[in-house]
Amino acid sequence: MEAHIVGWGHTPFGRLDETLEELICNAGREAMEHAQVDPKDVDGIWIGHANAGLVPDSFISSMPLQISSDLRFVPATRLENACASGSAAVFGARNAIESGRTKVALVIGVEKMTDKDTKGVTEALMTASYQAEEGTFSFPHLFGRLADSYFQANGNKSDILARIAAKNHSNSVKNPLAQMQKDVGFEFCNIVSDRNPMVAPPLRLTDCSLISDGAAALVMVADDASHNFKRSVRFRSSVQVNDFLPMSKRDILKFEGPAEAFKKAFEEANISVNDLDFAEVHDCFTMAELMIYEAMGLTKVGQGSRAVLDGTVFSEGSTPINLSGGLKAKGHPVGATGVSMHALAAAQVVGEAGLMQKTSANLGCIFNMGGTGVANYCSILEASR
Amino acid sequence: MEAHIVGWGHTPFGRLDETLEELICNAGREAMEHAQVDPKDVDGIWIGHANAGLVPDSFISSMPLQISSDLRFVPATRLENACASGSAAVFGARNAIESGRTKVALVIGVEKMTDKDTKGVTEALMTASYQAEEGTFSFPHLFGRLADSYFQANGNKSDILARIAAKNHSNSVKNPLAQMQKDVGFEFCNIVSDRNPMVAPPLRLTDCSLISDGAAALVMVADDASHNFKRSVRFRSSVQVNDFLPMSKRDILKFEGPAEAFKKAFEEANISVNDLDFAEVHDCFTMAELMIYEAMGLTKVGQGSRAVLDGTVFSEGSTPINLSGGLKAKGHPVGATGVSMHALAAAQVVGEAGLMQKTSANLGCIFNMGGTGVANYCSILEASR
Numbered sequence: 001m002e003a004h005i006v007g008w009g010h011t012p013f014g015r016l017d018e019t020l021e022e023l024i025c026n027a028g029r030e031a032m033e034h035a036q037v038d039p040k041d042v043d044g045i046w047i048g049h050a051n052a053g054l055v056p057d058s059f060i061s062s063m064p065l066q067i068s069s070d071l072r073f074v075p076a077t078r079l080e081n082a083c084a085s086g087s088a089a090v091f092g093a094r095n096a097i098e099s100g101r102t103k104v105a106l107v108i109g110v111e112k113m114t115d116k117d118t119k120g121v122t123e124a125l126m127t128a129s130y131q132a133e134e135g136t137f138s139f140p141h142l143f144g145r146l147a148d149s150y151f152q153a154n155g156n157k158s159d160i161l162a163r164i165a166a167k168n169h170s171n172s173v174k175n176p177l178a179q180m181q182k183d184v185g186f187e188f189c190n191i192v193s194d195r196n197p198m199v200a201p202p203l204r205l206t207d208c209s210l211i212s213d214g215a216a217a218l219v220m221v222a223d224d225a226s227h228n229f230k231r232s233v234r235f236r237s238s239v240q241v242n243d244f245l246p247m248s249k250r251d252i253l254k255f256e257g258p259a260e261a262f263k264k265a266f267e268e269a270n271i272s273v274n275d276l277d278f279a280e281v282h283d284c285f286t287m288a289e290l291m292i293y294e295a296m297g298l299t300k301v302g303q304g305s306r307a308v309l310d311g312t313v314f315s316e317g318s319t320p321i322n323l324s325g326g327l328k329a330k331g332h333p334v335g336a337t338g339v340s341m342h343a344l345a346a347a348q349v350v351g352e353a354g355l356m357q358k359t360s361a362n363l364g365c366i367f368n369m370g371g372t373g374v375a376n377y378c379s380i381l382e383a384s385r
Numbered sequence: 386m387e388a389h390i391v392g393w394g395h396t397p398f399g400r401l402d403e404t405l406e407e408l409i410c411n412a413g414r415e416a417m418e419h420a421q422v423d424p425k426d427v428d429g430i431w432i433g434h435a436n437a438g439l440v441p442d443s444f445i446s447s448m449p450l451q452i453s454s455d456l457r458f459v460p461a462t463r464l465e466n467a468c469a470s471g472s473a474a475v476f477g478a479r480n481a482i483e484s485g486r487t488k489v490a491l492v493i494g495v496e497k498m499t500d501k502d503t504k505g506v507t508e509a510l511m512t513a514s515y516q517a518e519e520g521t522f523s524f525p526h527l528f529g530r531l532a533d534s535y536f537q538a539n540g541n542k543s544d545i546l547a548r549i550a551a552k553n554h555s556n557s558v559k560n561p562l563a564q565m566q567k568d569v570g571f572e573f574c575n576i577v578s579d580r581n582p583m584v585a586p587p588l589r590l591t592d593c594s595l596i597s598d599g600a601a602a603l604v605m606v607a608d609d610a611s612h613n614f615k616r617s618v619r620f621r622s623s624v625q626v627n628d629f630l631p632m633s634k635r636d637i638l639k640f641e642g643p644a645e646a647f648k649k650a651f652e653e654a655n656i657s658v659n660d661l662d663f664a665e666v667h668d669c670f671t672m673a674e675l676m677i678y679e680a681m682g683l684t685k686v687g688q689g690s691r692a693v694l695d696g697t698v699f700s701e702g703s704t705p706i707n708l709s710g711g712l713k714a715k716g717h718p719v720g721a722t723g724v725s726m727h728a729l730a731a732a733q734v735v736g737e738a739g740l741m742q743k744t745s746a747n748l749g750c751i752f753n754m755g756g757t758g759v760a761n762y763c764s765i766l767e768a769s770r
Contacts, residue, residue, distance in 0.1 A: 099483035
């Protein structure tokens with residue numbers, strides 16, 4: 001049995017009035033309507049939510065049952081893999097469908113972050129690193145250290161990071177659900193200013209993704225049922241790789257977990273990186289996106305800048321990265337991100353991406369990451385028919 | 386493909402010196418040794434952990450990789466369904482095995498609770514109810530309300546609850562890993578005293594399960610691999626049912642979610658409750674165990690007391706309940722509980738339960754619950770050969 005994506009829902013990302021429960025229900029309801037699936041046909045629910053203290057609700061698996069009383073008694077499970085919790089939910093549903101136990105799965109990723117102030121969010125997210133060694137460092141700090149090491153090895157790439165930020169901001173203008181939808185330009189991103197302060201040297205504010213509320217949802221079905229649906233997207237491959245949690249046990253400049261995930265996903269799909277028409281990747285920091293270029297094989301390790309300088313990753317390039325605006329400008333409600341990536345990539349491969357639509361977007365790649373390359377999820381999507 | 390349990394590990398439950406990471410690694414290592422599985426053969430890891438603020442580590446999926454560097458790059462995922470998080474991990478592994486993606490799964494359930502004081506633990510667990518309506522009530526309070534409603538409908542059953550507590554304490558004497566291992570007697574449980582105060586009327590201290598640290602682990606394999614192992618236990622059935630989160634949307638005295646889970650599990654296994662040789666059930670409060678007798682069909686609704694009065698649920702009765710001592714006396718490290726139940730029931734059906742061993746324990750039942758009957762997991766286990 002093979003899993004297919006047949007519908008999706010996606011709230012706006014940003015500072016929203018909706019509660020966690022409302023975000024869950026809005027995205028889930030929209031996905032079922034988009035797939036034209038009746039709640040009574042759903043037989044499994046997977047929900048990605050990092051939480052980590054962002055909201056007081058620690059047990060939310062049954063919240064999607066608030067959408068419809070027809071969802072009563074459906075098994076519902078929360079999955080967590082830090083900022084890759086959304087993909088954890090997608091992969092949990094995939095397994096259940098492939099096992100034959102589930103015919104119609106509802107997958108929801110969600111995060112409500114803005115109930116906390118920036119300090120509160122930073123402290124909550126800090127719990128996602130190895131507490132015994134890294135517990136006192138914020139994620140901007142950890143990625144700042146990573147950037148510092150990278151710059152020492154490969155030269156200062158602050159201007160490249162600014163180009164990545166500017167690219168994603170530029171792309172976000174075409175995404176009506178993005179948090180920013182504003183083309184701020186390279187100069188703004190490249191120059192430290194009152195409005196773009198240094199956050200964790202060498203990373204500036206524009207090198208960091210956003211604090212966001214939001215939810216995204218998918219309806220996934222078993223292949224024997226997928227022909228009843230208006231659209232259908234299959235996983236050409238889907239791979240999860242976990243690396244050691246402590247950064248001290250890894251050569252972080254090699255980004256080995258992400259590289260292993262891409263390698264296996266390409267092998268399983270029987271493709272090379274050049275076969276991809278686009279990718280949505282985990283730019284929690286511009287530094288992460290730069291290293292992901294290398295992990296996916298667009299360039300050799302240490303040479304990711306080339307993919308920026310030669311235009312490869314821009315919207316008109318050969319492998320556009322983050323046409324949605326990415327975590328940088330679309331927003332990064334952490335538990336929602338992986339589901340959002342799958343939803344937007346699915347929309348691309350079936351030509352439903354609206355203003356973001358790329359011509360001949362046949363093969364799309366998703367890379368969603370928890371921690372500093374700790375939990376790594378890579379999917380390759382294509383239209384089923 | 387069918388999932389089989391071929392080995393297990395189980396730390397003592399109690400107030401332990403070990404850290405969360407040590408508990409995870411100790412249980413996981415022991416399970417692999419028990420199954421005689423080499424870490425390099427493990428190709429998937431599922432970890433059940435409720436957390437909810439009990440420890441600062443919010444992203445622990447990769448912690449089992451600390452057992453052995455051979456576990457590097459193995460996909461690892463945390464699952465949460467409140468106090469049923471352990472069973473969520475078991476069922477996640479089951480799906481992956483049945484899908485054909487995973488051949489050898491390591492499943493770990495864990496909780497480190499005693500880093501917080503009782504007030505801190507109570508507050509952490511309070512986040513597992515529907516915050517919008519029940520957020521100000523502790524779980525002893527919620528089950529106290531439930532007991533109060535039950536007593537109003539069916540008469541005061543405080544003495545029955547005391548007999549359930551005394552039974553589980555008595556059973557725990559034979560479980561060397563139990564937190565209490567002490568036969569405190571019916572009188573002690575039935576009389577309110579300085580040492581047994583009223584906690585949440587009508588529930589006394591002895592009506593409540595314990596605050597515990599601990600971990601349990603399983604090795605689960607695909608059926609085509611199970612014949613290489615010294616022992617093998619199969620799921621005759623395994624069912625998950627989620628009910629509405631808000632108590633206001635349910636007639637709590639009917640315990641419909643639990644009842645639905647038992648009904649489906651018995652149907653799937655093609656058995657009746659009378660075919661069970663024993664059961665490990667979720668006695669987070671003695672009141673829950675009493676209502677579980679009814680949900681599983683040992684008696685009609687409102688008549689659970691009969692199963693106590695006629696001896697059915699005692700160790701020498703026809704359906705012994707909680708031979709391990711239950712959450713009441715074995716302890717209840719919440720994320721570990723579901724895995725512990727599966728491990729101890731598996732040990733029973735293959736005759737490895739030591740002093741707890743029941744003669745002809747061929748068919749064992751597990752019922753693990755999150756919230757007040759919200760997430761409900763029921764498994765029926767038997768030896769594979």
